[in-house]
Amino acid sequence: MKGLENNQQIKTALINSLLLSAVLLNGCATTKDTEITAETIEVPSEELLSEEIDNDPYEGFNRAMYDFNEVVDSYVGEPVSSAYRWVMPNIVQTGISNFFNNTKGINVVLNDVLQGKFQQSLEDSGRFLMNSTVGIGGIFDVATQVGLEQNDEDFGQTLATWGVPTGPYLVLPFVGPGSFRAIPGVAVDTLANPITYLGYPIQILAILNARANADGALKFIDEAALDPYVFTRESYLQWRDYLSTDGNPTLTDDISEEDLFADEEYTVEPIDIDDDISESTDTVLDESKPKD
């Protein structure tokens, strides 16, 4: 009898701690999962490059929040996510990932319509219906296999197409990178996702899935970044710009003219890149010698 009670207590404790981790993890998952959270940038890339234009006036606050999220993630997010990936067979992980991805379909269709992309809204509706039925509730991504690629639309992008400016960059505790415009963006995306209305076991799974999916990107940041905070901010802002312009950001303005030509007066060749040419020149000249 006592043993049973103990068991019950352990179970409760486990559930509580899992819940707590889930709440903490939620933040970390969205922190890193730049593709999912809403918000876009309207500033042309040229301005992004320019040092005078400050897209991060609250850098001090943001860095503190970033560090905080990092600590939480390293103590909770990363270990829980590793455990999840270790326990779940790959095929099950893919199924779970497909399922949650499919639930975003409704929001995609909604934002297609809000952005006036009616043809695309029909395709995305077809995709959602096909995966929900033939794909057994979205577990199998049948639509991609028949050539119906997933479109990435959310309310942050819709706001961008409506001309709402990005506003300053903002890192929130447990929520991660965003901007002032991200707040209404995330709110609408959350309301338009059926997962919001389901019980906590499903939501915990959604969080675990999001963090596990972000794992590759997080490792890449760790590996490639000299300053992970700046790296995250810039890639987030640029990626959102890419999404809200449907893959056609203004590349031509990527570098300011001053930057391209200011170095003309100074050219140092670190390594002789014309090795091949001078070698071939030498060879031909050598051949001319016997003629002497």
Place this chain on the structure above:
Amino acid sequence: MLALIKIKNLMALISLFLLISTVQAEPLSAKQVVINFQNDLIEVMKQGKKLGYQGRVEALTTPVLNSHDLTKISRIVIGKQWKAFSDDEKQQMIKVFTELSIASYAHNFKEHSGESFRYESEEQTARGGVIVHTYLVLPKDKDVQFDYMLKKKGERWQIINIIANGVSDLALKRSEYTSILKREGFDVLIAKISEKITLYSQQ
């Protein structure tokens, strides 16, 4: 007599030189520079495991140096601070940045599992550059859009930026580097880049 021979030789040399320079005067188009580089990259990936990290660095050095304007890239990622750099600092920056560029290719393109590049189109920019649009085709994932921005250096087209799915490598590095320079200074920047190179070589 001797002088005459010398002049003859000189004439021969000059005509040879002219001949060579007309042959060389057909520089590759921007598109061809990108395609050649991508082919080299895929080749190295195919032999990646056999070559090992050091082998990949050696195999990629010439292709990277021939196709990228690393002097210009170094200058752009440093931004306004460049003018305040001493000549030594400039050279040091170009040197470590060149090493980093080759090292990151050798690290990130280490093996081949069916990836390929597909050329899409090219466009002229208003400022005399060319953007070559390509895709990295992944067998099990969505294609990644790779846009190369090229500028002419003398007669040769050279890559100065790579934009992967809208994320500009140049803009990213510039934000990072200028931020580190401002907060921690030149020595820390060089140390951090060198640390990255070591890390790449160990994995």
